[in-house]
Amino acid sequence: MQLPIDPHLPEIATLLEKNQNVLVQSSPGSGKTTRIPPFLVSKYKKILVIEPRRIAAIYAASRIADESKWELGKEVGYEVRFDSKSSPSTSILFLTEALLAKKIISNPELKGIDLIIFDEFHERSYWTDLSIGHIKELQILGSNIQLLFLSATVDKEPLQVFFENLGMIDIELPRFPIEVIYQRKPLRYSWNGEFESNFVSALHELIQKGKKQILVFLPGLKEIRNAGRVLESDAKFRGFQIEVLHGSIPLAIQKAIVANSNNYEQRIILSTNIAESSLTISGVTAVLDSGLHRDASYNAEYEVAQLSTKKISYFSSVQRQGRANRLGPGICFKMWSELDERSMEKAPVSDIKKSSLYELGLQLIDMGHWPLSQFTWFEKPSDAILNDWQQVYIDSGLCVDKKLTRFGQLSLDLNLSYENTIFAVLAHCYYSIEKVSVLIAILESELSSSDTSRVSHSTLLDAHEDYRRGRLGGSGDTAKRSAQIIAGLQRRGPTENRQDTWKQDCDQLFQLDEQKKFLNTLESYKKSDSVLDLILSFSYLNRVCKRRKQERGFSNRAITTKGKEVQIGDPQKANLLPQQEYFLNFHTIIDATQTARCFNFHFLDAETFNAAVRPFAKLVSRVEFVDSKQQFYKVTELVIKKLSIETLSTEPLASNELKGKTQDIFTNDMDNLLFTLPSLSEFLNRVNLINQHQDQKIEISWPEVIEQEIAKGLTLKNRLEWNFEIEDYLSYENQKLLKALVPKELLLKDLNRSFRIQYPSNEAPLIEARLQHFLGLATHPTILNNKIKLKIVLLGPHGRPIQITNDLPGFWKSSYPEIRKEMKGRYPKHAWPEDPASFKN
Known part of the structure; x- marks a missing residue:
């Protein structure tokens, strides 16, 4: 079967003969993914094709095998998380982005690889940023490895700047015509009565136009469930099979839906952006696009990935539209107006600008890149962000003298979070390798869920027992993940006396006096079920929260170690919470109202708290202003980071004792100040821009600023009405710099x-x-x-x-x-x- 890209394949091959790096931009559905790699295989012994999603890698490899009459796993294959079909003789290997980064670690010079194709480059994650930065360094050193970038929608300029003499070809090749229908009403951002009515009307219109297989793009699982409920209750949809494509669905079911293995004649597929690109879904000739997606971004204040529903970019809308006309003339119904489309961002925000860089930074340090700012970044994070992560690694004992410690190497090798690395080390001293791996896999799956459930000592062990008996939901992925962890744990020492090996690790990793005391405490509990409570508390020390008190007991609101407030679970179920003051917060979601809600929590009894948490509190003093008494106080307390666990003393302070202590006052009230003073917030953002992009930095002495304002008669009582010109406190040179580079x-x-x-x-x-x-x-x-x-x-x-x-x-x-x-x-x-x-x- 002829595809639109086929006549252009020789031209693409010629471009690669003349250029080390090439960009091919052509319409969705033109055949880039499945036709270019097999055409080039005669010129290159080993080709890697990088896909942003597992299902896309598997689908493309399978499609090439069918079209070329090859055996899947031999001439062409794939490697994705939890699944692979390949052999040493495989010439075309499809991979996900993170697996390419792992290959770079094991084979830094990428020997034996001639060409790497980055498919759907516009969807790249930060792992691709790492890979192309490393490969560019190889090319500078004389490597002949070539790169080919494929996309229907990509901003060319960054690639042209990063790769000099980038070969480019732009092919406008719509495979089949497409009809686009815009909703006359504006885009709606949440599922409500109006959204539901628009959704049903749009589906009715597509069915009236004779469409029997429709792909629907919705932002998340909540909206998919709402849509399923509506479709099941509407008689007009009773002849349609309702199917769901979502990352939580087992891979085998995803593959069956894409291929329509059940040969349904009429079906409506409810999907997130997992189906946005690279996939040809059998039978689909119509798309209904909500115009929304669930966006994950790292929230440094709560140290969590924040999920929010946002309008998609224009490029994403083009990709979604392209799913409708891959098999024949198609229709795309867009649930927004043409005016809405013109206000869309051109491209989505890149992954590296909004994600936690924890694992990426460890990987780069392991590759010898210190400071992180000196890596060859495709899209460089600010120096301030990179420096912050470097400090995290140093403070956490993951990095010393510009190199990963045994602890940092362990976190990277096992692909575990900081907390779960500690858990792995300690738990392995008391439990079997199989049990430890399953407990971590369960913790990871719980942490990534948004169900209002409580992960506690009993439920964690109960979940392990359910897994052992085959009763745990999602046990297939749990088994695969635990097998990965077992493989990593087994590399840590000899088979015999393995627990002794891990106890030696504990002695080497935990050197502080309070840590050594805790290890002794832990040993005294080794025959008690409480040992798991203690290990969890020590591992997740930074996730300790303290509930606010109310008239009777404790409320459902709490303070984190970052000094931020969170709400515990569902407010309507607050009366079901146990009357314990402290708990571990495993999972936080920032909702649409910007309220932080914690799900999956583990309450601490007094014995566990005193044995595993309290010993690590620090003694500090701070200045506090009490509005009701119009008085400054010196407060001495025990804290874990910014969380006060006990106030030891509170002493009034005279005004002449304030000098040099106003930094505390300002810092403690920073959130309120920024909220009530937009001018202050904008000033700080302007300063940050200069500090991120200029060698000359602007430093601000906040104690001097606040003390001088207090001397002028400014009181703490009206501090939320401050409106002084902070620029006046900058040096003349810095004032000029600010006005010249980031003017108002x-x-x-x-x-x-x-x-x-x-x-x-x-x-x-x-x-x-x-x-x-x-x-x-x-x-x-x-x-x-x-x-x-x-x-x-x-x-x-x-x-x-x-x-x-x-x-x-x-x-x-x-x-x-x-x-x-x-x-x-x-x-x-x-x-x-x-x-x-x-x-x-």
């Missing part, structure tokens, strides 16, 4: 107009104004000596966003003509010139 306003001389620049936290700086205000501007505005492009939010005459862009010249050429056509009739009194870049007011 941007003057565009071409337009003779100024724009206020907004500096939101964790987002790109932006300017927002009506589209007409930018007419005549031919270049995109920047700050920081052209290092950072400003995000431009273009408003229509109605005052609502009609486009968000980081490329104004590109916008004038691409999207503007369509906007002009639509808006000119509705707002004829406004300027809508044909050539906006050269327009003269």
Whole structure:
């Protein structure tokens, strides 16, 4: 069967003959994934193809084997987590991104590999950033290894900057025509009555158009369950088989759904973005796209991955649309308006900008990269973020003298979190290797779930017993993960006297006096069931939380060791919680209201707390201002990081005793100050931008600032109304630097107009104004000596966003003509010139 990419295969091969690195950009469904690797196999002995998802790697390898009449696992194969089919003679090997990074560790020079193809490069994770950074260093040193990047939607500029002389080919090859239907109503961000009504109406319309197999994109499992409930209750859908594609579904079932192994004639597939790219789902010729996805980003304050429902990017919408016309003419119904689409971000935020870098940093240090900032980054995190992670490794004993310690190496080798590495070391001294591996696998699965369940000493052992008897849900993946952990644990020492080997590890890893005392305490409990409680508490010491007191007992709100408040589980079930003050918080979710809720928790009895937690508390003193008494106090207490577990004394302080102690006052109130003073927050964000991108840093002496303001008569009582100009406390040189590189306003001389620049936290700086205000501007505005492009939010005459862009010249050429056509009739009194870049007011 001829695919659109086929006539272009010789041209792609020629590009690779002339260039070490090549980018192929072509339409979804053109055949890039399954046709390019087998065409090139005669020129390259070993080709690796990197896929962002397991199901995509398996599907593509299987498809190539079928089309080429090859044996899967011989000429072509795959390796993914928990599954593999390959042999030493395999010429084309499909891998997930993390497995390529592991291969780099075992084979740093990538000997025997000629070409690496990164499929769906726009979806890359930080593991791909590591891989291409390492490979570029190999190329600089003379390696002949080649890279081929494939994507239907990718921003070319970063690749062109990173790889000089990048070969490129752009092929617009829609395989079959597609009809796009936009919803007339605006996009809805959550499942409510209106969303449900729009969803059902859209499906009815697709069915009326004769579509029998429909792929539906929804943000997450909650919405999938809601959709399933609605479809089952509507008589119009009774002839349809309802299927679910989600990462939690066993891989064998995912493969069966993609291939339609049951030969259903009518089906509706409810999916997350797992089906967004690389897959041709048998029989599907219609897509219903909610326009939403569940986005995971690392929240450093709570040290958790924060899940939130967000609007997809324009590139993602193109990918989803492309699932409809891979097998024939298709239809894509978009649950948003054309106006909504113009305000979409062009591309999704890259993984490296929003993820925890814990494992990636360990991997780089193990490869000899210290400081982390000196690695050849494709998209470099800020020096401040990299330095913070380096400090985490040092403080945690994972790294000493720029190298991983035995503890750090163990965490990396076993692919375990910091907490579970400690758990593995200690638990192995008292339990069998099989039991330890299963306990960790259960802990990992519990930690990644969002069920309101309690992981405790009894339920953890009960879960192990259920697993042993085959009654544990998801036991297949638990068995595979535990087998991986066993393999890692077995590398730690000889088969005989293995527990003695791990006890030696404990002695070497835990050198502090309080740690040694705890090991002795643990030994005294070795014949008691409490030993597991103690090991959990010691391992997860940073996850200790203290509940707030109320009139009767304790509330369902608690404080973490970071000093942040969390809510325990479901508020409606608060009365079912045991009356214990402390617990371990295994899993936190930040909900849509920005409330932190902890799920999967383990309460600590007094004996466990005193034996495993209290010995590690530090004695500190701080200054506190009590509003009700209008008085400063010196508070002496025992703390674990920022969590006070016991107040030992509280003494009034005279005003003349305050000097030098105001840093505490400011720090303790920082969250309130930033919330109530946007100007302070924006100032700090401007300073951070300079410190991230300039060699010259700006340092602020907060004690000096606060003490001088107090001397002027500023009181702590009205501290949330402070509005002083902090810039006045900077040196003259730093004030000039701030105004020149990150100004509050941007003057565009071409337009003779100024724009206020907004500096939101964790987002790109932006300017927002009506589209007409930018007419005549031919270049995109920047700050920081052209290092950072400003995000431009273009408003229509109605005052609502009609486009968000980081490329104004590109916008004038691409999207503007369509906007002009639509808006000119509705707002004829406004300027809508044909050539906006050269327009003269």
